Structures are given as C-alpha cells and as structure tokens.
Amino acid sequence: xxxxxxxxxxxxxxxxxxxxxxxxxxxxxxxxxxxxxxxxxxxxxxxxxxxxxxxxxxxxxxxxxxxxxxxxxxxxxxxxxxxxxxxxxxxxxxxxxxxxxxxxxxxxxxxxxxxxxxxxxxxxxxxxxxxxxxxxxxxxxxxxxxxxxxxxxxxxxxxxxxxxxxxxxxxxxxxxxxxxxxxxxxxxxxxxxxxxxxxxxxxxxxxxxxxxxxxxxxxxxxxxxxxxxxxxxxxxxxxxxxxxxxxxxxxxxxxxxxxxxxxxxxxxxxxxxxxxxxxxxxxxxxxxxxxxxxxxxxxxxxxxxxxxxxxxxxxxxxxxxxxxxxxxxxxxxxxxxxxxxxxxxxxxxxxxxxxxxxxxxxxxxxxxxxxxxxxxxxxxxxxxxxxxxxxxxxxxxxxxxxxxxxxxxxxxxxxxxxxxxxxxxxxxxxxxxxxxxxxxxxxxxxxxxxxxxxxxxxxxxxxxxxxxxxxxxxxxxxxxxx
Amino acid sequence: xxxxxxxxxxxxxxxxxxxxxxxxxxxxxxxxxxxxxxxxxxxxxxxxxxxxxxxxxxxxxxxxxxxxxxxxxxxxxxxxxxxxxxxxxxxxxxxxxxxxxxxxxxxxxxxxxxxxxxxxxxxxxxxxxxxxxxxxxxxxxxxxxxxxxxxxxxxxxxxxxxxxxxxxxxxxxxxxxxxxxxxxxxxxxxxxxxxxxxxxxxxxxxxxxxxxxxxxxxxxxxxxxxxxxxxxxxxxxxxxxxxxxxxxxxxxxxxxxxxxxxxxxxxxxxxxxxxxxxxxxxxxxxxxxxxxxxxxxxxxxxxxxxxxxxxxxxxxxxxxxxxxxxxxxxxxxxxxxxxxxxxxxxxxxxxxxxxxxxxxxxxxxxxxxxxxxxxxxxxxxxxxxxxxxxxxxxxxxxxxxxxxxxxxxxxxxxxxxxxxxxxxxxxxxxxxxxxxxxxxxxxxxxxxxxxxxxxxxxxxxxxxxxxxxxxxxxxxxxxxxx
Numbered sequence: 001x002x003x004x005x006x007x008x009x010x011x012x013x014x015x016x017x018x019x020x021x022x023x024x025x026x027x028x029x030x031x032x033x034x035x036x037x038x039x040x041x042x043x044x045x046x047x048x049x050x051x052x053x054x055x056x057x058x059x060x061x062x063x064x065x066x067x068x069x070x071x072x073x074x075x076x077x078x079x080x081x082x083x084x085x086x087x088x089x090x091x092x093x094x095x096x097x098x099x100x101x102x103x104x105x106x107x108x109x110x111x112x113x114x115x116x117x118x119x120x121x122x123x124x125x126x127x128x129x130x131x132x133x134x135x136x137x138x139x140x141x142x143x144x145x146x147x148x149x150x151x152x153x154x155x156x157x158x159x160x161x162x163x164x165x166x167x168x169x170x171x172x173x174x175x176x177x178x179x180x181x182x183x184x185x186x187x188x189x190x191x192x193x194x195x196x197x198x199x200x201x202x203x204x205x206x207x208x209x210x211x212x213x214x215x216x217x218x219x220x221x222x223x224x225x226x227x228x229x230x231x232x233x234x235x236x237x238x239x240x241x242x243x244x245x246x247x248x249x250x251x252x253x254x255x256x257x258x259x260x261x262x263x264x265x266x267x268x269x270x271x272x273x274x275x276x277x278x279x280x281x282x283x284x285x286x287x288x289x290x291x292x293x294x295x296x297x298x299x300x301x302x303x304x305x306x307x308x309x310x311x312x313x314x315x316x317x318x319x320x321x322x323x324x325x326x327x328x329x330x331x332x333x334x335x336x337x338x339x340x341x342x343x344x345x346x347x348x349x350x351x352x353x354x355x356x357x358x359x360x361x362x363x364x365x366x367x368x369x370x371x372x373x374x375x376x377x378x379x380x381x382x383x384x385x386x387x388x389x390x391x392x393x394x395x396x397x398x399x400x401x402x403x404x405x406x407x408x409x410x411x412x413x414x415x416x417x418x419x420x421x422x423x424x425x426x427x428x429x430x431x432x433x434x435x436x437x438x439x440x441x442x443x444x445x446x447x448x449x450x451x452x453x454x455x456x457x458x459x460x461x462x463x464x465x466x467x468x469x470x471x472x473x474x475x476x477x478x479x480x481x482x
Numbered sequence: 483x484x485x486x487x488x489x490x491x492x493x494x495x496x497x498x499x500x501x502x503x504x505x506x507x508x509x510x511x512x513x514x515x516x517x518x519x520x521x522x523x524x525x526x527x528x529x530x531x532x533x534x535x536x537x538x539x540x541x542x543x544x545x546x547x548x549x550x551x552x553x554x555x556x557x558x559x560x561x562x563x564x565x566x567x568x569x570x571x572x573x574x575x576x577x578x579x580x581x582x583x584x585x586x587x588x589x590x591x592x593x594x595x596x597x598x599x600x601x602x603x604x605x606x607x608x609x610x611x612x613x614x615x616x617x618x619x620x621x622x623x624x625x626x627x628x629x630x631x632x633x634x635x636x637x638x639x640x641x642x643x644x645x646x647x648x649x650x651x652x653x654x655x656x657x658x659x660x661x662x663x664x665x666x667x668x669x670x671x672x673x674x675x676x677x678x679x680x681x682x683x684x685x686x687x688x689x690x691x692x693x694x695x696x697x698x699x700x701x702x703x704x705x706x707x708x709x710x711x712x713x714x715x716x717x718x719x720x721x722x723x724x725x726x727x728x729x730x731x732x733x734x735x736x737x738x739x740x741x742x743x744x745x746x747x748x749x750x751x752x753x754x755x756x757x758x759x760x761x762x763x764x765x766x767x768x769x770x771x772x773x774x775x776x777x778x779x780x781x782x783x784x785x786x787x788x789x790x791x792x793x794x795x796x797x798x799x800x801x802x803x804x805x806x807x808x809x810x811x812x813x814x815x816x817x818x819x820x821x822x823x824x825x826x827x828x829x830x831x832x833x834x835x836x837x838x839x840x841x842x843x844x845x846x847x848x849x850x851x852x853x854x855x856x857x858x859x860x861x862x863x864x865x866x867x868x869x870x871x872x873x874x875x876x877x878x879x880x881x882x883x884x885x886x887x888x889x890x891x892x893x894x895x896x897x898x899x900x901x902x903x904x905x906x907x908x909x910x911x912x913x914x915x916x917x918x919x920x921x922x923x924x925x926x927x928x929x930x931x932x933x934x935x936x937x938x939x940x941x942x943x944x945x946x947x948x949x950x951x952x953x954x955x956x957x958x959x960x961x962x963x964x
Contacts, residue, residue, distance in 0.1 A: 001567060001568025001569060001840065002568075003500040003501070003503045003504040004500065005568060006496070006499070006500045006503065006568040006571070006572075007496060007497060007500040009568065009569075009572060010493075010496030010497075010499070010500065010568075010571075010572060010575070011492075011493050011496055013496075013572045013575050013576055013579075014488070014489060014492030014493055014495075014496055014575070015489060015492075016576070016579075017488070017492070017575065017576065017578075017579030017580075018485040018486065018488045018489040018492065019485070020579060020580070021485045021488065021579070022485040031590065031591050031592070033591050033592070035587065035591070035809060035814045035815045036595070037591070037595075038591055038592045038595035038596065038599075039595045039598065039599050042595075042596070042599050045603070045606060046603035046604075046606055046607050046838050046842075046843055047838065047839055047842045047843065048842055048843050048844055049842040049843075049844050049845075050839075050840060050841055050842040050844070050845050051839045051840065051842065053569070053572075053840065055839075056569075056835075056836060056839050056840070060576065063592075064592045064596065064832075065592075066592075067590070067591045067592025067593075067595065067596075068580060068582055068590050068592055068593075069582065069588075069589055069590045069591070070582075071581050071582050071583055071589075071590070072580070072581045072582075079583070079589070079804070082581055082582070082583050084578065084579075084581040085483060086483025086484075086487060086488040086491065086492075087483060087535070087538075088578070089488070089492075089575070089578040089579050089581075090488075090491060090492060090495045090535075092574060092575070092578040093492070093495050093496070093499065093571070093574070093575045093578065094495055094498070094499065094542065096499075096566065096570070096571040096574040096575065096780045097495075097498075097499030097502060097503070097566075097571055098499075098502070098550060098554070099553050099554045099564055099566040099571075099780050099781070100550055100551065100552075100553050100554075100564070101553055101561070101564050101781065105517065106551075107551055107553075107561070108513065108549070108550050108551045108553070109513050109515050109517070109519070109520055109549045109551070110513070110515070110520045110545075110546045110547075110548075110549025110550055111549075111550075113518070113519075113520035113521045113524075113549065114520065114524070114546065114549075116521065117520075117521050117524050121527070121528035122528075124527060124528055125528050144626065144824055144826070145824040145825060145826045147823065147824040147825045147826070148823065148824050151670075151823065155670060158672075163674075164669070164672050164673060164674040164675075164677075165674060167649065167650075167672050168649075168650065179802075180800045180801075180802040180805075180825070181824075181825055183800050184798070184800050184823070184825075187646070187797075187798075187800075188633075188637060188670065188671065188823055189670065189671070189672050190640075190646055190649050190671050190672015190673065191646060191672065192645075192646040192647060193646075195646075236802075236804055237802075237803070237804055292826075298578045298581050299581070299583065299826055299827075299828055300826065300828060315669075316666070316669075318662045318665050318666050318669075319662075320661075320662040320718075320719075321719070321909075321910055321911045322561070322718055322719055322908065322909070322910040322919070323662075327517060332517045333517045341629065341630065341633065341666070341670055341823070342626055342627040342629040342630050342663075342782075343627060343629045343662070343663055343666075344626070344627045344629070344774075344781055344782065345781075346781055346782060350546075353538075354538060356528050356529065357529055357532075357533045357537075357538050358483065358532060358533070358535065358538070359532055360528075360529045360530055360531040360532040360533065361528055361529065361530050361531075362530055362531050362532070363531075363532050426804065427803075427804070428803055428804040429803045437804070
C-alpha cells in the first residue's frame with residue numbers, strides 16, 4: 001500500500017471509526033451472535049490474491065460488527081470501563097505508523113524518554129508519593145495490563161527474597177477478593193497454591209491487617225519466608241478498599257514486598273477530593289493502575305510504579321550480545337525491556353501523552369468526578385427503592401446491588417436488562433449471593449445513560465417487558481463474502 | 483473529542499503518517515539525540531488545561547521525530563525487521579476505535595472467532611501441520627511477542643510435567659544460540675539457572691541432537707526430570723536452523739515438550755520453496771513466529787500454535803466468578819485469556835486479517851521471496867570481495883559478515899555505516915568474534931536500498947569518508963514548547 005493509498009484508505013477508516021462512535025449508542029450493547037456464527041461467515045481459505053481494501057471494510061461492517069459487544073457504548077456498565085477516547089485512538093494510530101521498537105533506549109530514544117516523562121507527570125497528576133518518580137531510586141513503566149504489573153511485582157519480590165534458590169520457602173498473601181491475576185502470577189512464578197495465603201476480609205470486603213499479621217507470624221514460626229503481599233485498592237468484585245497503610249505498617253521491617261493493585265481506582269487520584277485512594281502509598285514497594293480502565297486511554301496501558309527499580313531490573317534483566325550498545329553499557333539510560341517480561345514493546349506512551357494533553361489535569365478531573373457522581377446517584381436511587389438493596393459501599397464508580405427477592409430474581413433482572421440490548425451489566429458473588437455490578441465510567445456515559453439504566457431496572461423489577469434495541473440495519477451475516 | 487473532531491484530527495494524523503512513510507527513506511536511520519535530550523524538550527509539569535491537538539502534532543514533529551530511530555526506513559538492516567504496512571496500521575487503528583476486550587469469547591465474540599479463523603488460515607498459508615489447526619486438539623493464538631510465546635510453552639510444559647510440585651526436579655534444554663527469552667522464561671517460571679542446560683552447537687550454530695540426547699540421559703540417571711526443549715529455526719544472532727526433526731526424534735517418547743521458536747524464519751513458509759523451515763513440525767508440541775518481524779504486521783503480533791491446547795489452558799486457566807458466563811461454562815467457545823499470561827487482550831486479529839487480505843498469499847510470497855533474493859545478492863557480493871567474509875550461511879534474509887582485518891576494523895566499518903545515517907546495521911558475536919548483521923526484510927526495502935548498503939560498505943571498507951544524511955529540516959529540539 002503506497003503512502004497515497006494509505007492516505008485514502010486511512011481517511012475511510014477514520015471516518016468509519018468516527019461514525020461508529022457516533023452511532024454506537026444506538027446499537028444493542030451485547031452481541032447476539034451464537035458461537036461459531038462469525039467464523040461461518042468467513043471464507044474457509046485465505047485469499048490467494050490481493051483483495052480491495054473496500055471489500056475488507058465492507059466485511060467489517062457486515063461480519064465483524066454484529067459480533068462485537070460494544071465496550072465503547074455509553075450504556076456499557078459491565079465488567080470495567082474499557083476506556084478510550086479520540087486522542088488515545090490517534091496516539092495508537094501514530095504509534096503504529098512510526099512502528100518503532102522500544103525495547104531499549106538505543107532502539108528509539110524518544111519512545112523511552114517520553115514514557116519516563118509521562119509517568120513522572122502521572123505522579124503529579126495523581127498525587128502519588130515522590131518515591132515513584134524516575135528522578136530517585138524508583139520510577140514508572142507502562143505494562144500491557146495490571147495482570148502483568150502484578151506478575152512483575154511478584155518477580156521483583158521473589159528476586160529480593162533470594163530468587164529461585166529460595167522458591168520453595170516463600171509465602172505470599174492476598175485476600176480472596178484480590179484479582180485472579182494474583183493467583184495466576186504466583187502460578188506463573190512457580191509457586192504452589194499453598195504458597196499464596198488468603199487473608200480474611202472485613203464486612204466491607206477489605207483485607208484485615210490483624211489477620212495478615214497473624215498469618216505472617218505463623219509462617220515465620222513454621223520456617224517459611226514471607227515475601228509478598230498484594231493489597232487491592234478497588235477490588236474487581238465490589239471496589240473494596242484494602243487498608244494499605246495498616247497493611248504496610250503490619251509488615252514493616254519484615255522485608256515483605258507490598259504491592260498495591262489499584263487497576264481501576266487509581267485513576268480517582270486525578271480528583272483531589274478522592275486522593276484518599278493513595279493513603280499509605282509512601283510505605284509500599286509497587287503500585288499500579290490502568291489508564292485503559294478509567295483514564296480514557298485504550299487498552300493496553302497499565303502504569304506500574306516501583307520505589308526501587310533495582311529489584312525489578314534485577315529480576316528481569318538479561319543482556320545478550322546482540323542487544324549490547326554504548327548507551328546501555330554506560331548505564332546512563334533506561335532500557336524498559338528490563339522492566340517487563342517480554343522483550344519487545346510498542347510506543348505506548350504516545351497515547352497516554354495525547355490523552356493528558358487533550359484533557360489536561362482539569363479535563364481528567366472533570367470526567368472522573370462526573371462518573372463518581374453518576375454512580376452515587378444510581379446508588380441513591382437503588383438504596384431508597386424497596387425492591388433493591390446495595391451489596392457494597394459505593395465510594396467510587398462501581399455500584400453493587402441486588403433485588404430483595406433473592407438470587408434467582410436478581411439474575412432475572414440482570415438477564416432482562418442485558419437481553420434488551422439497552423445496557424450491559426455483569427455480576428459477581430458477595431458472601432455467596434448473586435450481585436449485579438454497574439460500573440460507571442465509560443468515556444461517553446452521561447447522566448442520561450444512567451437515567452435510562454435506572455428506568456430499565458425500574459421496569460424489569462416489576463416484570464415489565466422491554467422492547468429490545470435492534471441493529472439499525474438488518475444483520476447481514478450470511479455466508480462467505482469474498 | 484467529538485466524532486467530528488476525531489474525523490478532522492484523524493485525517494491529519496493519517497496524513498502525517500502517510501507523509502512520514504513517504505519521507506522516512508530520506509531521514510537519518512538512527513536517531514542522534516543524546517540521553518536526556520528528548521525529556522529536556524518536554525515541559526516539566528503536565529498541562530493543567532486542555533491543549534489544542536495541532537500543538538501536540540507539532541511537538542511530534544519537533545520533539546519526538548528527532549528521537550526516533552526509523553525502524554520503518556527501507557535502509558533499516560539492524561536487529562530484525564519490525565514489519566509494518568498500510569493495512570496493518572489501519573487494522574490497528576480499527577482495533578483502537580472498536581476498543582473491545584477480547585479476554586473471553588463472551589466479551590466480544592468476533593474478536594475471538596476472527597483470531598481462531600485467521601490462525602487456521604495461517605496453517606494453510608505457511609504449510610504447517612494439521613495438528614496446529616483449531617479443528618483438532620490444537621490451535622493458534624496471538625501473543626504479544628515470541629518472548630511471551632516461549633514463556634507460555636514453558637508453562638504448558640511445566641504443567642504437563644507436574645507443575646510447581648515437581649519444579650525443583652525439572653530440567654530443560656536449549657542451545658547457547660537460543661534467544662535470551664528462553665533464559666528469561668525459565669527465570670520467570672521459577673527455575674534455577676542450572677535447570678536450563680545448554681546444548682552444544684555444530685559449525686553452523688545449530689543444536690546438536692546427539693549432545694541433547696546425552697544430556698537427557700545424564701539427567702535421567704541423576705534423577706532429574708527433563709521436561710522442555712527449545713529449538714530455534716532462525717536464531718537471532720545468525721539465523722541458524724536447529725534440526726527440529728532430529729531433535730524431536732531424539733527425545734521422542736520422553737514426554738519432553740518440544741517448542742520451536744521460529745520468530746523470524748517462520749514467515750518463510752509463505753514461499754513453497756522455503757518450506758524446509760517447517761521440517762519436523764508434525765513432531766513438536768508448539769511453534770511460534772512473528773508476523774511483526776517479517777510478515778508486514780506491526781508489533782505486537784506473535785502467532786503461537788500448540789498441538790494440545792489442553793496443556794496450555796491447564797497451565798493458565800483461572801476462572802473467578804466475575805468472569806463466569808454461559809458460553810464459557812458450556813465449553814463451546816475458546817476463551818483466549820486462558821492461552822496467555824495477562825487477562826486482557828486487544829483485537830489484534832484485525833491487523834493480521836487486513837494484511838492477509840491486502841496482500842493475498844501471492845503478495846506475501848512475493849515480498850518474502852524478494853527479501854531472500856536481496857539478502858543472497860548481498861551475501862554474494864560480500865563473499866566474492868576479498869575485504870569481507872561471511873560469518874554464517876545465508877539461507878534466508880540475514881547476512882552475517884565481517885571485515886578480514888579483525889574485530890576492531892569490523893566494528894569501525896559498522897560504526898561508519900551507522901554514523902552516516904544512510905543505513906543501520908547491528909552486530910553479534912560468533913565464536914567470540916565481532917560480526918555485523920544485515921537483516922533484509924523491511925517492508926519497503928528494495929534492490930536499490932541493498933545496492934546503496936553495498937556501496938556504503940565498499941566505501942567505508944576503504945576508509946572513505948561518507949557524507950552523513952541529515953534531517954531535511956533543522957532539528958528543533960529547543961526547550962519546552964507548551
């Protein structure tokens with residue numbers, strides 16, 4: 001494809017994306033395709049010859065689009081907001097266009113330096129402790145996801161505790177409310193299931209520091225080596241907030257690496273009134289949050305900060321001859337390949353830079369504060385309605401609730417909303433009971449969307465039928481198109 | 483940013499990218515900024531208020547561009563080709579615009595089904611064994627990189643061998659020419675350095691199956707548990723080809739997981755005459771290659787195929803309540819979150835689908851065959867010139883060579899080429915000696931670029947001064963711009 005063809009087709013794709021974002025609010029949020037339906041519409045064999053670009057885009061519309069669950073819909077309240085925004089999309093486009101490898105400073109200096117710079121900006125934007133700045137012993141790095149950030153934290157902690165040689169003695173801690181990626185990180189790192197100890201939670205589903213302290217004491221007596229604790233600020237299930245300060249104080253001087261998974265809630269720090277989410281961070285070893293969850297940046301963009309980058313680099317650095325270069329040898333630059341598991345990396349800082357400059361601190365604050373206000377408004381409606389009850393405190397942007405008639409009725413409420421295509425919710429279980437989650441944080445979600453969700457809940461709770469939202473054009477999945 | 487603003491700014495970014503690709507061949511290939519220079523040009527604090535998008539793009543031109551080493555230059559011969567192409571860039575743009583999470587089938591069915599489908603196409607395009615198709619017990623998945631693919635293979639092998647419970651007994655194998663990611667994967671997986679045994683290589687730097695067999699026998703006698711061997715088809719250093727068939731036969735019936743890292747060379751399979759790169763694959767457990775290296779798809783896009791997906795899923799599956807859904811529970815769909823380390827994933831299949839349809843099998847074959855022809859032409863010139871000698875066989879697209887006057891002279895030749903900005907080379911060491919690598923495979927590299935590289939080598943070998951290529955406009959890094 002020549003540059004001029006790229007220009008022409010690129011304008012068409014930009015127009016398609018702009019149109020998509022303009023009309024996504026009219027589409028059924030959840031895809032209704034059955035398993036295998038998308039594949040059945042694709043040709044069984046790859047094309048022998050080049051195909052016109054316009055044909056490909058026609059298939060995007062007719063085959064791919066019906067198979068999309070619209071995470072960018074303003075009526076998407078399921079799972080977590082997969083944030084995106086115009087500047088982020090264009091930052092990703094620019095990154096693809098430049099096509100640089102950022103594995104080392106030497107392979108494209110701007111890729112490394114913009115990342116370091118923007119992550120130092122982030123310390124200021126979120127009100128994080130100074131120890132996370134690159135100008136001291138710490139620093140930040142963009143990982144693909146909080147899963148990977150947690151894995152890196154586990155690996156750094158394992159390294160500090162003696163590495164593979166000490167592996168069988170190590171024991172780490174998290175509550176049962178911690179994200180599944182903690183268990184997965186332990187498994188990946190070669191730890192047995194019994195090496196992750198589950199700390200009790202209190203009524204708000206937050207970790208109990210006193211129980212952690214007693215587990216650690218027990219493990220020390222048994223000759224095990226406590227090495228890592230994962231606290232969560234904003235659990236996936238209910239947005240519970242572990243008491244980071246108390247946890248860090250409970251294990252102070254033990255050498256235990258304290259990691260904080262603030263994947264969603266960390267973004268709240270852009271609002272000064274919500275900076276209680278940062279309480280205790282000056283005592284921890286690592287902290288991460290996902291701009292791709294609640295800061296208008298498309299996946300993948302997780303920011304991991306460490307207080308001591310030497311432990312992280314020590315755990316992950318391997319330098320083969322074919323990557324040696326003067327700048328790295330002189331130790332005067334950052335090579336982010338040593339801050340992550342894979343070697344290669346895209347220029348992801350561009351999209352984050354674009355987002356920060358497009359919104360400014362003011363714009364980020366405005367949108368995050370608005371989401372919290374909308375969530376609290378929904379919580380007020382639910383808690384004051386006798387048909388519903390809240391299942392967890394609503395401190396930020398997640399509303400957990402259930403119908404008062406029990407699990408099956410609550411499941412039916414969620415199913416009715418989701419089947420309507422007019423909104424999408426997801427679920428969890430709290431103390432064994434089925435709970436609906438409404439996560440308010442999609443970039444374009446406005447008061448009207450939350451009002452409409454409430455109207456839906458109001459109707460389905462009374463068993464009223466809801467006219468489903470339909471695709472504007474007839475679905476055209478109908479066999480191979482090319 | 484409204485859809486209409488996205489349209490307007492998006493056209494501007496597409497135009498910038500198209501212009502960039504039109505002029506990148508005129509730019510010095512390697513960035514000449516000093517450490518810290520890019521950061522010094524950026525404002526120390528994040529913006530308090532929104533900034534115009536045009537200002538951001540102006541800074542891309544004046545601050546970012548001078549800090550870019552141009553992997554997309556047709557004169558880029560360093561490291562490996564970081565392939566890209568118009569359709570790939572636009573697939574990435576579309577993926578960012580749709581902004582879906584592909585962690586499970588249920589979270590966007592098209593994202594999963596297109597990936598499965600395109601990877602089945604890839605089996606056909608490359609002439610891979612049928613066991614890698616999703617229609618049997620195996621299947622393919624897109625990972626971010628070959629590093630991650632290797633890690634997944636190690637984890638699947640470790641799972642099959644008993645998991646963390648057996649960890650301290652396990653022992654794996656690779657040659658010293660294997661990519662550094664093998665060592666890194668072992669470290670991540672909790673294995674000690676002495677649990678990765680180094681297999682000898684022959685004169686072509688290929689693994690010796692007889693030595694592997696004797697190491698395995700030795701380990702069995704010592705009570706260790708051989709569990710994994712990584713062979714490489716196309717090593718990073720010199721594109722050496724391990725004898726996969728002989729290796730697989732050497733460990734047949736041992737239960738050892740045989741992985742093949744064909745990160746670069748795997749793409750050669752699009753050319754029927756080069757399908758010798760697939761020899762023995764019907765005997766192995768896993769195989770990966772990088773479309774982002776040599777198949778015109780921008781990073782990140784590694785295709786990992788396994789013969790038995792149950793081992794991979796068994797190693798990586800964790801299902802928390804908040805991700806449970808009917809389709810997954812019924813076992814009738816693929817959930818790719820269980821085929822990779824992170825939970826979240828982008829819609830990466832789009833760019834690969836765009837590339838395959840834009841080029842067709844015919845176009846892919848044409849470009850890959852052309853690169854091999856160009857590399858062999860360069861090798862012929864070098865081997866017939868008394869000032870140079872080849873340092874490794876040139877079977878595909880990598881030319882390893884040195885000057886006959888020794889390491890220092892060879893280093894000077896490379897430095898002179900790189901300092902000119904007219905081409906970029908990288909290096910390795912073979913049997914302790916400094917060797918220049920010329921990797922021919924950038925999407926737009928034509929005969930003229932290889933001719934120019936040869937002219938440069940011809941001149942610098944005789945000590946002639948080369949007028950350096952300069953940025954077309956004066957560099958404008960000159961302090962904070964906003």
